[in-house]
Structures are given as structure tokens and as C-alpha cells.
Amino acid sequence: MNHNSIINRIVVFAPHPDDDILGCGGSLAGHIEKGHIVKIVYLTSGESGSIEIGKAALGGLREVEARSAARILGVEQTDFLRWPDGYLTVQREYLRQLTSLIRAEKPHRVYLPHSQDAVSDHLVTHQLVMEAIRRAAGPWYQECPGGEPWTVATVLGYEVWTPIAAPGIAIDISAFMDRKLAALREHQSQLIGYAYDEAITGLNRYRAVMNSRCQYCECFQLLKITSLMDQPAYD
Numbered sequence: 001m002n003h004n005s006i007i008n009r010i011v012v013f014a015p016h017p018d019d020d021i022l023g024c025g026g027s028l029a030g031h032i033e034k035g036h037i038v039k040i041v042y043l044t045s046g047e048s049g050s051i052e053i054g055k056a057a058l059g060g061l062r063e064v065e066a067r068s069a070a071r072i073l074g075v076e077q078t079d080f081l082r083w084p085d086g087y088l089t090v091q092r093e094y095l096r097q098l099t100s101l102i103r104a105e106k107p108h109r110v111y112l113p114h115s116q117d118a119v120s121d122h123l124v125t126h127q128l129v130m131e132a133i134r135r136a137a138g139p140w141y142q143e144c145p146g147g148e149p150w151t152v153a154t155v156l157g158y159e160v161w162t163p164i165a166a167p168g169i170a171i172d173i174s175a176f177m178d179r180k181l182a183a184l185r186e187h188q189s190q191l192i193g194y195a196y197d198e199a200i201t202g203l204n205r206y207r208a209v210m211n212s213r214c215q216y217c218e219c220f221q222l223l224k225i226t227s228l229m230d231q232p233a234y235d
């Protein structure tokens with residue numbers, strides 16, 4: 001096993017397909033370039049995300065879009081939990097599954113929506129995953145299979161359409177912005193009538209001007225840092 005695979009397993013939790021790309025797509029491309037192992041877990045398949053396309057067809061379509069988008073970043077591992085879009089709640093069964101998943105995947109770093117996100121499914125995803133991370137680390141909750149307790153070293157909150165008020169870290173994604181936008185454009189069902197590619201270019205450019213000297217940045221809320229040695233290494 002090489003060193004990278006020991007210290008760099010990454011799991012991303014996305015409430016809907018495309019939140020992963022918008023929130024941390026550039027950073028994920030950076031992880032892949034470094035040889036890190038990335039898995040994206042979609043809590044819902046985003047079946048409520050269109051007025052033009054009905055729910056029955058949309059969930060499957062968005063899973064196809066999500067896989068194509070992830071592949072453009074170099075991410076091959078995707079997992080669809082297929083919980084109901086628009087109706088996520090903090091509940092026992094979801095906590096049990098997420099705690100098991102963290103114990104099984106043993107990520108060193110987790111990306112999830114930040115704590116002030118105004119979209120209900122995003123905020124609930126934040127609450128569910130933070131609690132699952134806490135539960136996975138201890139010896140309790142043995143009804144959650146997946147193996148031994150596991151402590152996630154670094155937890156970063158990403159921003160989608162609710163900007164983080166006080167970002168804790170800015171990651172330079174200039175080298176990966178084109179790839180991020182190409183991945184986003186795989187989410188064709190979401191781009192009908194909404195220029196999300198322009199919106200995210202604006203946000204990432206704004207972050208770069210205000211937080212760093214690079215061309216494009218993704219900013220994150222620092223939710224947990226165990227060691228200063230475990231900082232992003234993209235430069």
C-alpha cells in the first residue's frame with residue numbers, strides 16, 4: 001500500500017447530485033491528481049429538482065449525470081442512498097446508515113455542506129453527517145456495522161448557494177476550474193433555465209479575489225482539524 005492510500009481517503013456527502021461539483025469539484029480534481037481515493041455519497045438522487053421533468057424519470061437521469069460529472073473529475077466511486085429529495089430529516093435510520101458508512105469507508109477527510117446552509121436538505125445533511133462522524137468515532141452504537149470505531153481527522157464544510165460568512169480555508173482551484181465547469185455541465189437537467197456555471201464561476205472568482213491571490217478558489221468552513229500536517233497540499 002503506498003503512502004497516499006494510507007493518509008488520503010476522502011468521502012464527500014452531497015444532499016443532491018451537483019452539490020458535490022459546485023461545493024468542492026475543483027478540490028476533488030486536486031485530490032485525484034494527488035492520487036487520493038475519493039468517494040461521493042449522494043443522500044438523495046435529486047428527483048425533485050426540476051419543473052420540466054417528472055420525478056419518476058428525474059432521479060435516474062440525475063444519477064447518470066452525477067456519475068458522468070464525477071468521472072470528469074476522475075472520481076469513479078459514487079454511492080446513491082436514494083433518500084427522498086426535499087424531505088431529509090434527522091432520524092435514527094439515516095444516522096445508523098451514515099455511521100456504518102463512515103466506519104466502513106474510514107475517510108481521513110470528509111466534505112459536507114456547511115452549518116449555515118439555507119436549503120433544508122443541505123442543513124439536515126450537515127447535521128446528520130456531523131452526528132454520524134461523532135458516533136462513528138466511539139465504541140458505542142455497535143448496532144451500526146461497518147467495523148471498528150473510526151475518527152475522521154479533517155472535516156470541511158463547503159458552500160453551494162449560501163456563501164459561508166467567515167471562511168476558514170481557501171483552496172486554489174485555478175488549475176481545475178475548467179474541469180469543474182465541464183463536470184457541472186454534465187448536470188444538464190439542472191442547467192435548463194439556470195446559468196449555474198456562471199454563478200459558480202462568479203463565487204469561486206469572488207473567493208479568489210477576497211481570500212487569496214489565485215484565479216479561482218473554493219472556500220470552506222473548518223469544522224475539524226486534527227493535525228496541521230493534514231492540510232490540503234495543492235501547491
Ligand SMILES: [Zn+2]
Nearest residue numbers: 015016019122
Ligand atoms: Zn442541493
